[in-house]
Amino acid sequence: MPEVHIIGAGETKFGELWDKSLRELAVEAGLKAIEDAGILSKDVGILYGSSSLAGTLNWQNDMGSLLADFSGIAASGIPAVRIESSTSSGASAVREAYLSIKSGEYEVAMVGGVEKMTDIYGSEIHDIVSTTLDREWEAFFGATAASMAAISARKYMKDFKVEKEALSMISVNDHANASLNPNAHYRNKITLDAAMNATLVAEPLNLMDCSPVSDGASALILASDKFAKSVGKDGIRIKGSAIAQDYLALHSRESIYTLKSTIQAARQAFEKSGTKASDISFAEIHDSYSIYGLMELEDLGFAPKGKAKDLVMENIGLNAPLPVNPSGGLKAKGNPMGATGVGQIVEGYLQIKGKAGERQIKNAHDGLFHSMSGSGSTSVVHIIGSE
Amino acid sequence: MPEVHIIGAGETKFGELWDKSLRELAVEAGLKAIEDAGILSKDVGILYGSSSLAGTLNWQNDMGSLLADFSGIAASGIPAVRIESSTSSGASAVREAYLSIKSGEYEVAMVGGVEKMTDIYGSEIHDIVSTTLDREWEAFFGATAASMAAISARKYMKDFKVEKEALSMISVNDHANASLNPNAHYRNKITLDAAMNATLVAEPLNLMDCSPVSDGASALILASDKFAKSVGKDGIRIKGSAIAQDYLALHSRESIYTLKSTIQAARQAFEKSGTKASDISFAEIHDSYSIYGLMELEDLGFAPKGKAKDLVMENIGLNAPLPVNPSGGLKAKGNPMGATGVGQIVEGYLQIKGKAGERQIKNAHDGLFHSMSGSGSTSVVHIIGSE
Numbered sequence: 001m002p003e004v005h006i007i008g009a010g011e012t013k014f015g016e017l018w019d020k021s022l023r024e025l026a027v028e029a030g031l032k033a034i035e036d037a038g039i040l041s042k043d044v045g046i047l048y049g050s051s052s053l054a055g056t057l058n059w060q061n062d063m064g065s066l067l068a069d070f071s072g073i074a075a076s077g078i079p080a081v082r083i084e085s086s087t088s089s090g091a092s093a094v095r096e097a098y099l100s101i102k103s104g105e106y107e108v109a110m111v112g113g114v115e116k117m118t119d120i121y122g123s124e125i126h127d128i129v130s131t132t133l134d135r136e137w138e139a140f141f142g143a144t145a146a147s148m149a150a151i152s153a154r155k156y157m158k159d160f161k162v163e164k165e166a167l168s169m170i171s172v173n174d175h176a177n178a179s180l181n182p183n184a185h186y187r188n189k190i191t192l193d194a195a196m197n198a199t200l201v202a203e204p205l206n207l208m209d210c211s212p213v214s215d216g217a218s219a220l221i222l223a224s225d226k227f228a229k230s231v232g233k234d235g236i237r238i239k240g241s242a243i244a245q246d247y248l249a250l251h252s253r254e255s256i257y258t259l260k261s262t263i264q265a266a267r268q269a270f271e272k273s274g275t276k277a278s279d280i281s282f283a284e285i286h287d288s289y290s291i292y293g294l295m296e297l298e299d300l301g302f303a304p305k306g307k308a309k310d311l312v313m314e315n316i317g318l319n320a321p322l323p324v325n326p327s328g329g330l331k332a333k334g335n336p337m338g339a340t341g342v343g344q345i346v347e348g349y350l351q352i353k354g355k356a357g358e359r360q361i362k363n364a365h366d367g368l369f370h371s372m373s374g375s376g377s378t379s380v381v382h383i384i385g386s387e
Numbered sequence: 388m389p390e391v392h393i394i395g396a397g398e399t400k401f402g403e404l405w406d407k408s409l410r411e412l413a414v415e416a417g418l419k420a421i422e423d424a425g426i427l428s429k430d431v432g433i434l435y436g437s438s439s440l441a442g443t444l445n446w447q448n449d450m451g452s453l454l455a456d457f458s459g460i461a462a463s464g465i466p467a468v469r470i471e472s473s474t475s476s477g478a479s480a481v482r483e484a485y486l487s488i489k490s491g492e493y494e495v496a497m498v499g500g501v502e503k504m505t506d507i508y509g510s511e512i513h514d515i516v517s518t519t520l521d522r523e524w525e526a527f528f529g530a531t532a533a534s535m536a537a538i539s540a541r542k543y544m545k546d547f548k549v550e551k552e553a554l555s556m557i558s559v560n561d562h563a564n565a566s567l568n569p570n571a572h573y574r575n576k577i578t579l580d581a582a583m584n585a586t587l588v589a590e591p592l593n594l595m596d597c598s599p600v601s602d603g604a605s606a607l608i609l610a611s612d613k614f615a616k617s618v619g620k621d622g623i624r625i626k627g628s629a630i631a632q633d634y635l636a637l638h639s640r641e642s643i644y645t646l647k648s649t650i651q652a653a654r655q656a657f658e659k660s661g662t663k664a665s666d667i668s669f670a671e672i673h674d675s676y677s678i679y680g681l682m683e684l685e686d687l688g689f690a691p692k693g694k695a696k697d698l699v700m701e702n703i704g705l706n707a708p709l710p711v712n713p714s715g716g717l718k719a720k721g722n723p724m725g726a727t728g729v730g731q732i733v734e735g736y737l738q739i740k741g742k743a744g745e746r747q748i749k750n751a752h753d754g755l756f757h758s759m760s761g762s763g764s765t766s767v768v769h770i771i772g773s774e
Contacts, residue, residue: 001490055443055471056446059443065764134456246461247456
């Protein structure tokens with residue numbers, strides 16, 4: 001089977017982008033990725049578009065066709081498919097692109113993740129985001145993404161005697177890193193005190209524990225080792241790619257603070273890549289809510305269960321043994337759902353190439369990228385490294 | 388690379404199914420397919436869920452997770468992804484499942500296509516279906532799926548001097564076949580006179596030219612040749628699978644009655660399968676509107692351009708040289724969008740196995756299955772045959 005390399009990446013700024021439409025954002029990121037790869041758009045074999053809410057919020061389905069159309073690649077007949085898996089849509093699309101190259105049917109696959117979440121009035125966005133929960137058994141009774149995270153947080157904090165401080169440090173770290181990322185939604189640093197005392201959203205989670213409503217797009221170009229070598233871009237390889245599943249509804253899970261899907265996907269990705277947690281030089285994790293950051297560091301294998309607080313309180317900054325979310329993470333870089341999982345790997349590509357500017361990590365080599373849908377129903381883990 | 392076989396199929400009735408929810412329909416079809424394959428649900432490596440409108444109409448995104456949850460396969464960690472490509476969602480999901488096996492990462496992949504379109508009041512369904520057009524450049528100005536088809540029909544009929552009769556014969560044939568299919572939405576035969584004189588929808592298309600709003604679900608189990616052989620189910624193989632793209636917006640196409648994406652996908656599928664049009668013993672084509680039936684028979688290679696009327700007026704019934712839509716097609720079997728493309732291949736599987744009951748074609752061997760999104764932006768073609 002062919003190996004799969006990342007040969008180009010592109011991204012828009014994340015934020016409240018009133019002056020750009022859904023399609024404009026996606027095409028901006030896509031063209032940057034094609035330019036970065038130094039290929040022609042007709043070299044692309046297939047396009048995977050990812051967006052979770054376009055059908056619900058923007059009333060635009062068939063996003064794959066839309067992006068192929070507006071970018072002009074439809075002129076060459078290059079096929080397009082939309083992948084939708086809630087907040088893991090982008091990472092799932094990267095995995096489908098990876099499989100498409102592994103299958104031998106395509107040499108080059110493009111992934112374009114996009115979300116335009118601010119084209120809506122006020123609090124309706126929470127109802128729209130809750131379409132990614134179990135609509136009939138969770139959302140219908142008033143549950144939102146934040147309230148599900150809050151339920152997990154309360155039990156986690158009680159069972160493991162974790163103080164709010166540890167949750168807040170996830171967000172403090174995100175904002176510190178995002179202050180160095182020109183594409184981040186929020187570029188302000190926050191103090192631990194500010195993070196702990198922000199307005200409550202769903203106790204114990206406050207505004208500084210919750211990722212924002214963002215617009216943005218991210219794109220990647222994946223290629224077979226043969227193609228990558230032919231264009232002199234075979235430096236960064238997807239060493240492991242895995243996806244696993246848990247129940248959609250939180251109430252069906254074995255534990256509400258252990259992410260079984262994350263444990264399984266991580267184990268598979270480590271196995272496939274021949275790496276272990278201690279080989280990873282940095283990680284981008286899915287902290288849509290700060291509590292998930294702690295749970296994930298444990299379930300990915302970076303800390304024992306209930307002990308991520310020690311890692312987080314000590315150091316997860318750019319100079320730490322394991323820098324976490326150098327991009328600024330979901331909290332501060334932003335969380336345009338369909339773009340989020342693609343954007344994590346864009347960050348990985350930049351870090352490993354040494355092109356991450358002011359937020360560059362020293363000796364970035366193997367990185368781990370974790371994305372999940374909703375409160376952890378699907379987890380996708382990629383391990384990417386320089387050869 | 389492994390070859391890909393179809394080892395099981397299942398389907399619900401298509402129709403107005405008031406007493407069954409989105410998830411119930413999907414799981415009913417899925418469990419039938421697993422039972423038919425004679426495997427255990429834990430044998431499934433990955434689930435591809437397809438639904439076009441669930442996020443817009445039912446306010447349920449992350450359909451992959453929902454189906455994995457409600458069917459119980461999430462308990463084993465089996466991953467799930469949702470594929471959305473308008474009315475070709477199901478066929479695109481079959482292709483992704485095919486690629487996942489070709490990649491060597493999975494031995495068994497399940498496809499579950501579903502749509503629950505009748506849970507809405509009155510004519511709003513047309514606005515919802517038009518989310519699969521270009522929302523900003525077509526739907527916003529009042530275009531619907533039917534009106535786009537009507538524009539193509541008018542020009543086609545004028546340029547090729549085709550009478551309404553030829554369009555109506557597509558629907559007459561569909562209803563005749565559906566009368567023999569217990570799972571079809573409409574089981575009544577219609578006369579040519581009735582088909583020609585029904586209430587107008589968008590001139591020249593009337594009610595009998597337009598596929599209905601249906602609920603329903605279809606499922607398939609695909610497996611590698613190795614796995615299929617190990618369970619004694621290696622009889623039906625996907626010989627060719629292809630997907631191609633055209634512009635989403637009709638106004639950007641080179642021609643409004645030539646389906647470039649269909650021509651390209653068909654050419655690729657024939658090439659990959661080593662077959663040609665004359666080798667095909669029956670076809671399921673995407674006649675969401677009768678005019679598309681004519682255009683597709685030409686662009687798939689079964690008739691010269693502008694001449695499908697001759698084929699259709701002569702004979703496309705169950706005893707014809709090329710039986711078309713033995714299932715009853717989109718017009719009469721029904722068109723639950725996310726299930727439609729999967730259902731075509733369920734029909735193919737039944738026909739080739741000789742299990743199609745009263746509508747069984749004699750000597751069914753290689754079948755061609757064509758599905759497309761919207762007015763032809765994406766086309767997916769599969770060629771499936773007995774070994």
